[in-house]
Amino acid sequence: MKVRASRAQARDAEPDPQREDAPGRPLLRVQNVAIGYAVEGAFNLAVGDVSFDIHPSEKIILLGPSGCGKSTLLKTIAGFIEPAAGSISIAGRDDLAPGPDRAVVFQEFDQLFPWRTVTDNVAYPLRVNGRSKEDALERARHYVEMTSLSHAADRFPHQLSGGMKQRVSIARALALEPLMLLMDEPFGSLDAQTRSRLQRELNEIAERTEVTILFVTHSIQEAMMLGHRIVVLGQAPSTVEEIVDVRDVRDPDSPEHVRVRRHLRELLAHDEEEVDHAVFE
Amino acid sequence: MPSSSRTAEPAAAGSGAGTPTPGTTLPQRDVKAPATRGSYWARLPVVLRRTLLLVGIVALWQAYATLSDVSPLVFSAPLDVARALFEGWTSGDLARATVLTLKILGIGMGIGMLAAAILTTLATWTRIGEDVLVLLTSMLNPLPSIAILPLAILWFGLSEMALIVVIANAVTWPIAINVSMGFRTVNPTILAVGRNIGLRGWRLVRDVLLPAALPHIISGLKTGWAFGWRTIIAAELVFGVAGGGGGLGNYINKSRYFLEIPEVFAGLVTIALIGIALEWVFTLVERRTVVRWGMKAAT
Numbered sequence A: 001m002k003v004r005a006s007r008a009q010a011r012d013a014e015p016d017p018q019r020e021d022a023p024g025r026p027l028l029r030v031q032n033v034a035i036g037y038a039v040e041g042a043f044n045l046a047v048g049d050v051s052f053d054i055h056p057s058e059k060i061i062l063l064g065p066s067g068c069g070k071s072t073l074l075k076t077i078a079g080f081i082e083p084a085a086g087s088i089s090i091a092g093r094d095d096l097a098p099g100p101d102r103a104v105v106f107q108e109f110d111q112l113f114p115w116r117t118v119t120d121n122v123a124y125p126l127r128v129n130g131r132s133k134e135d136a137l138e139r140a141r142h143y144v145e146m147t148s149l150s151h152a153a154d155r156f157p158h159q160l161s162g163g164m165k166q167r168v169s170i171a172r173a174l175a176l177e178p179l180m181l182l183m184d185e186p187f188g189s190l191d192a193q194t195r196s197r198l199q200r201e202l203n204e205i206a207e208r209t210e211v212t213i214l215f216v217t218h219s220i221q222e223a224m225m226l227g228h229r230i231v232v233l234g235q236a237p238s239t240v241e242e243i244v245d246v247r248d249v250r251d252p253d254s255p256e257h258v259r260v261r262r263h264l265r266e267l268l269a270h271d272e273e274e275v276d277h278a279v280f281e
Numbered sequence B: 001m002p003s004s005s006r007t008a009e010p011a012a013a014g015s016g017a018g019t020p021t022p023g024t025t026l027p028q029r030d031v032k033a034p035a036t037r038g039s040y041w042a043r044l045p046v047v048l049r050r051t052l053l054l055v056g057i058v059a060l061w062q063a064y065a066t067l068s069d070v071s072p073l074v075f076s077a078p079l080d081v082a083r084a085l086f087e088g089w090t091s092g093d094l095a096r097a098t099v100l101t102l103k104i105l106g107i108g109m110g111i112g113m114l115a116a117a118i119l120t121t122l123a124t125w126t127r128i129g130e131d132v133l134v135l136l137t138s139m140l141n142p143l144p145s146i147a148i149l150p151l152a153i154l155w156f157g158l159s160e161m162a163l164i165v166v167i168a169n170a171v172t173w174p175i176a177i178n179v180s181m182g183f184r185t186v187n188p189t190i191l192a193v194g195r196n197i198g199l200r201g202w203r204l205v206r207d208v209l210l211p212a213a214l215p216h217i218i219s220g221l222k223t224g225w226a227f228g229w230r231t232i233i234a235a236e237l238v239f240g241v242a243g244g245g246g247g248l249g250n251y252i253n254k255s256r257y258f259l260e261i262p263e264v265f266a267g268l269v270t271i272a273l274i275g276i277a278l279e280w281v282f283t284l285v286e287r288r289t290v291v292r293w294g295m296k297a298a299t
Helices: A070-078 A118-128 A133-146 A162-175 A192-209 A220-226 A255-280 B002-014 B046-067 B078-091 B093-125 B127-140 B145-156 B160-184 B188-196 B201-242 B248-257 B261-288
Strands: A028-039 A042-054 A059-063 A085-090 A102-105 A180-184 A212-217 A229-233 A238-245
Touching (some): A028 A070, A042 A229, A059 A070, A059 A220, A070 A085, A070 A180, A070 A212, A102 A162, A102 B188, A118 A162, A118 B201, A133 A162, A162 A180, A162 A192, A192 A220, A212 A220, A220 A255, A229 A255, A238 A255, B078 B093, B078 B261, B093 B201, B093 B248, B093 B261, B145 B160, B160 B201, B188 B201, B201 B248
Parallel strands (some): A042 A238
Antiparallel strands (some): A028 A085
């Protein structure tokens, strides 16, 4: 059996024994993390207890129903939110202030600086991080070319389509040469055609640059298309339902792929049933 | 270009039914651009339309002054006004008055902008600052600033200081309202991106917050300038009655007193021209910044 699907031992302080064969130390280690937010004085947990590891050059998908806290978890790893419990370490460090070592690509189209051209949007963060003007521009041009944007290099963001804007954001994040890329449903607002094209391009880029990616989505198709492993989260306060390895089931026509996809769908549907129960109780 | 894109749409929609398969070249056929709608007048360039209208109005004005027996002591012909304008600017009377008015306005605007900057900074960073700003603007913004001139004269005498205080009050509130609105409505994603790429503190403010709030900052300055300009002319007119000052408002009042009616009109024309010129400067700044960046629609 090619699918290595297992119940993640989320509640255990021990690291996931499933991945002990993986070479080297994990790049990112999320251990028993809980995240909450205050609403009208009450403290609500979005993420209940989540643990997983990411190894260098891995593409990990956070998959779950809407409202399960997967975006919240990504923003916590990015340093925008403090976890309520548990620990997150990146490359052995626990210091989680927002920084360019975890470059974020958001879902919103207006994440670019409207007053900077495409090239400047990519070059400016490099300037902020101490590169010389020439160096920053050269690098920016390289990544603008990698994301097939050379023809639009001197345009302002408002002159770009949604797909092109998301490409610029990806170029900007890649140019920073981060330890990992955090992608928060970056293709969620795109039309189906553009989305699948950008998915293919992202796969090519990831292969070429060997960048480590944590990708949030609620689309099973997207998760299976892009991920090495899929961390399936349940309803809020979420725990890890299962970690599914999809490295070897890439071909969408293969019976294994179909089986894994059905399995994922059942996992997500199972969560929705729980919600229905909660509503009727 | 808006008219051309509007007329192009129905043509595109009409041919939509028989969409050619992609990759094949269309056979050559006669294509006719749809006729521009509107009268002959509407098809003239905008500069020409405005110039023609202006010439027409001035001609009517001249005709009325020459053909009716209106007394030159209450009404002036445009030719006389032009002569008064020329003489006023060459002799330096009108120029001096204009420079003085602009100087007081500049100082008042400077103080007002500084006050607005301090208030909005406090309002953005602290809750009590925000409460203070909301309370002050809701009380003082609806109050025409000229209304505090009597108090200002009482406190500072018939001095430039009284005028400066009134102007500063007139410009502070519209600027503060707009700028704090600009800061509060900055897209949170852009700020998150700024922090993500490693910006902190003053650099985050300068490189992300300020440019992101620029449309509001410019429109605040524009409103502040318009308020200040109207207020200073009104204040100088009152001052003229009280016998002090030497600005444009006073120039008009003094000319009326000596029955130099063309000079009164020349003062009015100067005020209007400066108003137009500054409005144009703001439009130009907007066109090169926020309009160019797609943060504000062209007007």
